[in-house]
Amino acid sequence: MTSALGYALLGLLARRPRTGYQLAQAMRRPIGYFWTASHSQIYPELARLEGDALVRHRVVAGPGPRDTKRYTITAAGKRALTAWATTPAPPEATRDEFLLRLYSLWLADPDDARTLIAVERDRHRAALADYERLGAELAEAGPVHPDTPAFYDRASVRRGAAFEQHVITWCDWLLEELDRSEPTTD
Amino acid sequence: MTSALGYALLGLLARRPRTGYQLAQAMRRPIGYFWTASHSQIYPELARLEGDALVRHRVVAGPGPRDTKRYTITAAGKRALTAWATTPAPPEATRDEFLLRLYSLWLADPDDARTLIAVERDRHRAALADYERLGAELAEAGPVHPDTPAFYDRASVRRGAAFEQHVITWCDWLLEELDRSEPTTD
DNA sequence: ATATACATGTAACAAGTTACATGATTTA
DNA sequence: TAAATCATGTAACTTGTTACATGTATAT
Numbered sequence: 080m081t082s083a084l085g086y087a088l089l090g091l092l093a094r095r096p097r098t099g100y101q102l103a104q105a106m107r108r109p110i111g112y113f114w115t116a117s118h119s120q121i122y123p124e125l126a127r128l129e130g131d132a133l134v135r136h137r138v139v140a141g142p143g144p145r146d147t148k149r150y151t152i153t154a155a156g157k158r159a160l161t162a163w164a165t166t167p168a169p170p171e172a173t174r175d176e177f178l179l180r181l182y183s184l185w186l187a188d189p190d191d192a193r194t195l196i197a198v199e200r201d202r203h204r205a206a207l208a209d210y211e212r213l214g215a216e217l218a219e220a221g222p223v224h225p226d227t228p229a230f231y232d233r234a235s236v237r238r239g240a241a242f243e244q245h246v247i248t249w250c251d252w253l254l255e256e257l258d259r260s261e262p263t264t265d
Numbered sequence: 266m267t268s269a270l271g272y273a274l275l276g277l278l279a280r281r282p283r284t285g286y287q288l289a290q291a292m293r294r295p296i297g298y299f300w301t302a303s304h305s306q307i308y309p310e311l312a313r314l315e316g317d318a319l320v321r322h323r324v325v326a327g328p329g330p331r332d333t334k335r336y337t338i339t340a341a342g343k344r345a346l347t348a349w350a351t352t353p354a355p356p357e358a359t360r361d362e363f364l365l366r367l368y369s370l371w372l373a374d375p376d377d378a379r380t381l382i383a384v385e386r387d388r389h390r391a392a393l394a395d396y397e398r399l400g401a402e403l404a405e406a407g408p409v410h411p412d413t414p415a416f417y418d419r420a421s422v423r424r425g426a427a428f429e430q431h432v433i434t435w436c437d438w439l440l441e442e443l444d445r446s447e448p449t450t451d
Numbered sequence: 452a453t454a455t456a457c458a459t460g461t462a463a464c465a466a467g468t469t470a471c472a473t474g475a476t477t478t479a
Numbered sequence: 480t481a482a483a484t485c486a487t488g489t490a491a492c493t494t495g496t497t498a499c500a501t502g503t504a505t506a507t
Contacts, residue, residue, distance in 0.1 A: 082465085082466075083362055083365060083466095084466080084467090086365065086366075086369070087365055087368075089369070090365070090368045090369040093369060093372060098485095098486075098487095099486080099487065099488095100484095100485065100486050100487075103486095103487095112364075112368060113359050113360065113361040113364035113365055113368070114358075114360055114361075114365050115358040115359075115360070115467095116467080117467080117468070117469085118486090118487075118488085119467090119468080119469080119470090119488080119489080119490095120466080120467065120468085122487060122488060122489090123488085123489090141485070141486070142484095142485070143475080143476075143484070143485030143486060144474085144475040144476050144477095144485070144486085145474080145475070145485075145486055145487085146486090147485085147486060147487085148486090148487085157372065160369050160372060161369070161372045161373050163366065163369075164366045164367075164368075164369040164370050164372060164373055164381075165366075165370070165373045165374075165377040165378065165380070165381050166366075166381075167381060167384045167385065168362035168363050168366060169362075170388065171361075171362060172300075172301040173299050173300075173301075174299065174300055174301070175299040175300075175357075176269055176354035176355075176357060177354050178298075178299035178421055178424070179269060179272065179273055179276070179299055179300050180272075180349070180350045180351075180352075180354060181350075181417050181420065181421055182273075182276045182298060182299070182350075182414075182417060182418075182421065183272070183275070183276040183279060183346050183347070183349075183350040184350050184351070184411075184417050185411065185412055185413055185414045185416060185417055186279060186343065186346060186347045186350060187347050187350055187351045188351075189411050189412075191351040192351065192411065194351070195350075195351055195352075195353060198353045199353065202356065222446070224446055224447070225370075225371065225375050225378065225442075225443055225446055225447050226371055226375075226447075227371055228368075228371050230371060230442075230446075231367050231368060231370050231371055232368075234367065234439050234442070235364055235367055235368065237435065237438075238364070238432075238435050241431050241434075241435055242428070242431065245427050245428065245431050246424075248427075249420075249423065249424050249427055252423075253420050256411075256416075256420070257411055260408070260410055260411055260416075261410070261411050261412075268493085268494075269494095270494080270495090284457095284458080284459095285458080285459065285460095286456095286457065286458050286459075289458095289459095301495095302495080303495080303496070303497085304458090304459075304460085305460080305461080305462095305495090305496080305497080305498090306494080306495065306496085308459060308460060308461090309460085309461090327457070327458070328456095328457075329456070329457030329458060329503075329504075330457070330458085330502085330503040330504050330505095331457075331458055331459085331502080331503070332458090333457085333458060333459085334458090334459085452507100453506100453507080454505100454506085454507080455504100455505085455506075455507095456503105456504085456505080456506095457502100457503080457504080457505100458501100458502090458503095459500105459501090459502105460499105460500080460501090461498100461499080461500080462497100462498080462499070462500100463496100463497085463498075463499090464495100464496080464497080464498095465494100465495085465496075465497095466493100466494080466495080466496095467492100467493080467494080467495100468491100468492080468493075468494095469490100469491085469492080469493095470489105470490080470491080470492095471488105471489080471490070471491090472487105472488080472489080472490100473486100473487090473488090474485100474486090474487105475484105475485085475486095476483100476484080476485080477482100477483080477484075477485095478481105478482085478483075478484090479480100479481085479482080479483095
């Protein structure tokens with residue numbers, strides 16, 4: 080009944096209580112995290128979670144000018160989250176707009192194709208740098224145990240970095256392949 | 266104005282004319298392809314593409330019992346598709362339900378965590394086997410040029426296989442990490 | 452007899468994005 | 480004085496999924 084977004088919010092609240100605004104901030108950039116949502120989705124979902132007694136809120140004075148609702152996960156919320164986390168996800172369809180463009184790139188001028196692939200590679204280089212910075216920060220704390228968030232945080236950063244690395248390698252390989260069969264017009 | 270789905274359909278029709286039914290079949294499994302859609306999305310989208318004069322249809326006798334609409338891409342459709350294919354995609358948010366579950370796995374029993382990760386690994390093993398089979402088929406044709414679909418088909422299969430391989434490696438690494446810090450209760 | 456392939460559509464619903472709406476405090 | 484941060488909500492729209500609807504021919 081609870082959606083993936085609901086479990087994403089529960090996952091954040093299981094680590095520490097937050098306001099809707101703080102949850103929205105945490106879900107803007109999915110670095111070290113793999114889901115995003117905007118505040119317009121988050122506020123109604125929090126109300127639904129509260130209706131199901133998976134979270135509770137208390138009005139507190141925030142750092143800003145107005146009062147804010149501090150949400151906490153309940154024991155029932157933790158149970159529901161744990162049960163969901165250990166259930167294999169239904170197989171998802173791969174949706175990758177870059178690969179979709181690649182599928183029709185045989186129609187294009189090879190120089191335009193090269194530009195597209197180089198832009199993609201540079202994006203993944205930037206993402207890799209982010210993951211490496213994050214990984215370095217997380218590594219400082221020393222060894223961690225699987226019953227702490229840090230254990231899986233490190234694991235997902237490692238996965239992200241490895242993924243970016245492999246895409247960069249593939250982009251470079253593809254650019255070389257293009258040069259091999261269709262040398263640049265420079 | 267045209268959606269990603271529209272360009273996915275144009276990409277298929279640029280290779281050869283097809284009926285709505287055939288397009289729906291092609292977009293059920295995204296192997297060597299990276300987008301999916303069901304027929305309920307495809308039929309209205311074809312009507313929209315036809316309204317924009319990017320495709321045309323002719324009623325022909327199908328292999329089945331009833332007449333069928335055979336869609337063809339127009340010159341304008343090819344131009345629009347080529348322009349879109351060479352434009353960098355707006356940065357997409359990563360959405361991965363497995364990683365989302367991993368984010369809360371520190372709450373779970375380590376044996377349940379192991380099971381989840383092993384199931385994930387086995388799925389990627391199966392996907393890798395599919396890519397390898399597909400790659401072997403595509404490799405038979407010998408060298409291909411970047412102005413043919415086969416060039417990028419091979420490239421995307423190579424990317425898919427490399428991705429699956431890296432996820433499998435990561436899953437195995439993570440299972441070892443779990444054993445190292447929390448030996449199995451067998 | 453029953454299921455699958457062929458073949459095309461609509462309707463209801465769920466999920467996600469962008470825009471609308473309001474308003475105080477702090478920083479540049 | 481203009482923008483950013485804090486703070487919470489609603490409305491309109493787009494995209495995608497599941498279910499409804501219909502009907503023939505072939506394979507098991």
